[in-house]
Amino acid sequence: xxxxxxxxxxxxxxxxxxxxxxxxxxxxxxxxxxxxxxxxxxxxxxxxxxxxxxxxxxxxxxxxxxxxxxxxxxxxxxxxxxxxxxxxxxxxxxxxxxxxxxxxxxxxxxxxxxxxxxxxxxxxxxxxxxxxxxxxxxxxxxxxxxxxxxxxxxxxxxxxxxxxxxxxxxxxxxxxxxxxxxxxxxxxxxxxxxxxxxxxxxxxxxxxxxxxxxxxxxxxxxxxxxxxxxxxxxxxxxxxxxxxx
Numbered sequence: 257x258x259x260x261x262x263x264x265x266x267x268x269x270x271x272x273x274x275x276x277x278x279x280x281x282x283x284x285x286x287x288x289x290x291x292x293x294x295x296x297x298x299x300x301x302x303x304x305x306x307x308x309x310x311x312x313x314x315x316x317x318x319x320x321x322x323x324x325x326x327x328x329x330x331x332x333x334x335x336x337x338x339x340x341x342x343x344x345x346x347x348x349x350x351x352x353x354x355x356x357x358x359x360x361x362x363x364x365x366x367x368x369x370x371x372x373x374x375x376x377x378x379x380x381x382x383x384x385x386x387x388x389x390x391x392x393x394x395x396x397x398x399x400x401x402x403x404x405x406x407x408x409x410x411x412x413x414x415x416x417x418x419x420x421x422x423x424x425x426x427x428x429x430x431x432x433x434x435x436x437x438x439x440x441x442x443x444x445x446x447x448x449x450x451x452x453x454x455x456x457x458x459x460x461x462x463x464x465x466x467x468x469x470x471x472x473x474x475x476x477x478x479x480x481x482x483x484x485x486x487x488x489x490x491x492x493x494x495x496x497x498x499x500x501x
Contacts, residue, residue: 416457423450
């Protein structure tokens with residue numbers, strides 16, 4: 257491992273200004289890749305753990321969903337951590353209460369204030385559509401900055417290719433100048449730049465590609481979990497408030 261790192265340092269020291277710039281660019285891209293990768297993995301793990309606890313708490317109080325205070329349910333320890341299940345629940349609860357109040361008002365105008373209030377099938381469809389929009393917004397929040405990884409998958413090999421072409425160009429330039437001491441140094445610098453940037457480009461792109469597919473698969477599964485959580489909420493609300501024909 258140390259020998260491999262020293263080989264990159266030697267290549268960097270033997271490169272010309274533009275070759276060093278390409279290598280530094282590849283190092284910067286690699287750092288960005290790992291920062292985004294580690295942050296997204298940490299975020300997804302936190303969100304999944306929080307969602308599991310939140311759903312368990314909801315299951316224990318499912319008979320009285322509209323009276324639950326979300327502040328008494330599991331919350332993220334870090335304010336920057338998304339809380340999709342909490343947002344979905346709050347959205348469904350607020351919209352359900354709004355529709356029940358609307359129906360209560362119209363029923364009271366015709367049947368008196370003691371008439372029971374229910375949700376119509378149209379109300380339930382509207383409630384589900386509203387919650388689906390919330391899920392879509394949460395998916396976008398979870399996928400924020402994820403586009404950086406496929407960008408790096410493309411950018412890394414292209415930077416490596418640029419370094420390869422530049423290194424070969426420097427090598428041929430050294431050969432054209434003759435076999436002096438300076439030209440030999442230029443030839444070695446060009447070859448080392450070409451090889452080092454090629455390897456670095458692939459080292460960056462391969463983990464970025466694997467991690468992007470891994471994260472996309474996890475987010476796809478979590479989106480399915482959010483749909484299931486929404487279905488559960490709608491089912492409980494329908495059982496409690498839908499009018500029996």
